[in-house]
Amino acid sequence: MTLAPLTRRAPPPLAAGARVALVAPAGPLRGPDELDRAVANARALGWEPVASAHALARTGYFAGADEARASDLNEALRDPRIDGVWCLRGGYGAMRVLDRIDWSALRGHPKPILGYSDVTALHGAIARQAGIVSYHAPTARTTLSAFSRASLTRAVSRGEDSCGVAERARVLRPGRARGRLEGGNLAVFAALVGTPYLPPLEGAILVLEDINEAVYRIDRMLAQLRLAGALHGVRAIVFGQCTNCPEEADDGARTLDAVLLELADWLRVPCLAGVPIGHVAEQWTLPLGRMAELECDERRVAVV
Amino acid sequence: MTLAPLTRRAPPPLAAGARVALVAPAGPLRGPDELDRAVANARALGWEPVASAHALARTGYFAGADEARASDLNEALRDPRIDGVWCLRGGYGAMRVLDRIDWSALRGHPKPILGYSDVTALHGAIARQAGIVSYHAPTARTTLSAFSRASLTRAVSRGEDSCGVAERARVLRPGRARGRLEGGNLAVFAALVGTPYLPPLEGAILVLEDINEAVYRIDRMLAQLRLAGALHGVRAIVFGQCTNCPEEADDGARTLDAVLLELADWLRVPCLAGVPIGHVAEQWTLPLGRMAELECDERRVAVV
Numbered sequence: 001m002t003l004a005p006l007t008r009r010a011p012p013p014l015a016a017g018a019r020v021a022l023v024a025p026a027g028p029l030r031g032p033d034e035l036d037r038a039v040a041n042a043r044a045l046g047w048e049p050v051a052s053a054h055a056l057a058r059t060g061y062f063a064g065a066d067e068a069r070a071s072d073l074n075e076a077l078r079d080p081r082i083d084g085v086w087c088l089r090g091g092y093g094a095m096r097v098l099d100r101i102d103w104s105a106l107r108g109h110p111k112p113i114l115g116y117s118d119v120t121a122l123h124g125a126i127a128r129q130a131g132i133v134s135y136h137a138p139t140a141r142t143t144l145s146a147f148s149r150a151s152l153t154r155a156v157s158r159g160e161d162s163c164g165v166a167e168r169a170r171v172l173r174p175g176r177a178r179g180r181l182e183g184g185n186l187a188v189f190a191a192l193v194g195t196p197y198l199p200p201l202e203g204a205i206l207v208l209e210d211i212n213e214a215v216y217r218i219d220r221m222l223a224q225l226r227l228a229g230a231l232h233g234v235r236a237i238v239f240g241q242c243t244n245c246p247e248e249a250d251d252g253a254r255t256l257d258a259v260l261l262e263l264a265d266w267l268r269v270p271c272l273a274g275v276p277i278g279h280v281a282e283q284w285t286l287p288l289g290r291m292a293e294l295e296c297d298e299r300r301v302a303v304v
Numbered sequence: 305m306t307l308a309p310l311t312r313r314a315p316p317p318l319a320a321g322a323r324v325a326l327v328a329p330a331g332p333l334r335g336p337d338e339l340d341r342a343v344a345n346a347r348a349l350g351w352e353p354v355a356s357a358h359a360l361a362r363t364g365y366f367a368g369a370d371e372a373r374a375s376d377l378n379e380a381l382r383d384p385r386i387d388g389v390w391c392l393r394g395g396y397g398a399m400r401v402l403d404r405i406d407w408s409a410l411r412g413h414p415k416p417i418l419g420y421s422d423v424t425a426l427h428g429a430i431a432r433q434a435g436i437v438s439y440h441a442p443t444a445r446t447t448l449s450a451f452s453r454a455s456l457t458r459a460v461s462r463g464e465d466s467c468g469v470a471e472r473a474r475v476l477r478p479g480r481a482r483g484r485l486e487g488g489n490l491a492v493f494a495a496l497v498g499t500p501y502l503p504p505l506e507g508a509i510l511v512l513e514d515i516n517e518a519v520y521r522i523d524r525m526l527a528q529l530r531l532a533g534a535l536h537g538v539r540a541i542v543f544g545q546c547t548n549c550p551e552e553a554d555d556g557a558r559t560l561d562a563v564l565l566e567l568a569d570w571l572r573v574p575c576l577a578g579v580p581i582g583h584v585a586e587q588w589t590l591p592l593g594r595m596a597e598l599e600c601d602e603r604r605v606a607v608v
Binding site: 059060061062091092095096098099187188190191192193194195196197198215216217219220221223224227228230248253254258 | 363364365366395396399400402403491492494495496497498499500501502519520521523524525527528531532534552557558562
């Protein structure tokens with residue numbers, strides 16, 4: 001028996017003139033230049049940026065204390081004049097504030113929330129606690145490539161298919177699948193296991209990426225998801241880029257692709273690796289929670 | 305209301321002449337020399353070592369395939385002529401075989417099982433699935449210091465207090481506590497969250513150590529434990545060594561000690577850091593599951 005896919009409400013697209021809060025829920029900006037770039041990025045997309053109170057704060061490796069970061073995010077969610085939230089950067093720290101966020105505000109007034117990497121924690125919580133589509137997208141401080149800007153615009157401003165064909169992707173296990181887009185940064189995603197912030201994966205196309213992780217660590221994260229029973233009902237595995245993920249020569253067959261294929265074989269689902277998602281200049285924006293189709297042979301992902 | 309501590313059965317001590325299986329549940333040995341050293345270590349403790357079938361196997365970063373490693377461990381647990389199991393090394397891979405282990409064999413015939421680092425996954429599963437005391441101890445391939453050998457002997461061969469006073473330990477939050485010893489390598493421990501292999505921590509003195517982790521990663525692992533509700537009822541935090549855990553100068557107050565103190569403050573429990581546990585030459589052997597007392601002011605841990 002196949003369960004019906006879990007549906008999520010999509011927030012309204014961010015049209016021209018939309019007021020977008022620039023919030024730093026995790027790591028700090030390096031300086032005002034990065035905030036300036038975020039402001040320019042938002043304006044170039046036709047939006048009116050609104051920098052949050054602690055956008056330039058720094059406390060250790062956080063953009064301000066937990067209270068400050070949670071407060072900025074809650075302000076943006078509660079303010080009826082704010083139409084969307086674009087996270088300034090990842091780093092680490094979003095998961096620390098998940099139990100301080102006003103999810104009922106987001107449920108009552110769904111808004112597009114954008115970011116990736118550490119923002120994966122926020123996406124998981126949004127899925128689980130608010131039932132809203134959110135956007136795995138470059139952070140606001142990024143120097144946006146034309147490729148990334150085009151995909152982001154299609155996804156967030158128009159609600160159109162923001163993926164496509166990834167010519168250089170690797171078909172690890174052929175096949176096709178249809179399911180909800182879920183996932184994000186694997187290390188952060190795995191760190192949500194056991195908490196009330198891991199999105200349900202029944203009926204999902206699970207999309208993952210990572211940076212600075214040895215293959216055995218990727219293996220361990222996937223093992224946690226498997227042993228926790230979190231992968232039940234996953235319909236496909238799509239991996240983006242693993243940036244600076246060393247494969248040791250003497251580890252023989254335990255390459256990243258071998259580890260991914262092993263998981264896909266165990267799940268008996270198709271697997272495509274190397275799509276433009278992750279810590280790279282050319283990124284697809286993914287509407288997490290929306291339905292998509294994977295056609296491995298064509299190396300295609302389509303939001304439907 | 306304080307719940308009664310969860311008690312675990314202690315296996316019989318390993319007396320002179322005990323037959324001890326040398327098993328590699330995770331990473332491979334570098335070569336036969338390491339197995340020779342493990343054999344010599346066991347004999348120096350008065351035991352009769354029995355190398356498992358795949359003790360020298362290598363498959364990528366594993367000591368043989370999952371089937372082989374699980375088979376070696378199950379052989380040792382099921383064989384009535386084997387009195388104990390000393391893991392040859394850590395690395396990564398024990399958690400991958402936890403769902404293949406014959407826990408009923410261990411419940412039926414409790415045996416001391418020794419190791420640390422990646423073997424933390426085995427300890428967690430032993431606690432949860434078999435209810436047996438197991439030993440956080442140097443791996444068999446280690447060049448044993450006199451300090452480590454003395455503590456190991458007290459714990460495993462005599463069932464005596466194997467801890468003591470750690471002169472150089474840092475009192476992060478004063479106080480005293482009494483509880484079951486639980487824990488191990490933090491990265492591996494956090495990777496058990498959400499699985500059926502995380503030991504219950506109600507009434508525990510939680511002892512942790514790690515290697516090669518930036519402070520923000522330690523922070524993330526502790527956040528996962530906290531958000532998963534796994535820390536409810538923890539009575540004290542004891543941290544061993546964090547070997548090669550860089551603290552970035554510009555991260556200000558987010559040092560390892562600050563992160564540990566923050567957690568101890570949140571739990572309102574005593575916290576002692578820097579005890580001889582971890583990836584260092586001088587290690588206490590910890591009988592996980594046995595009761596212990598922590599006296600922060602005296603920098604003392606005592607198995608009682």
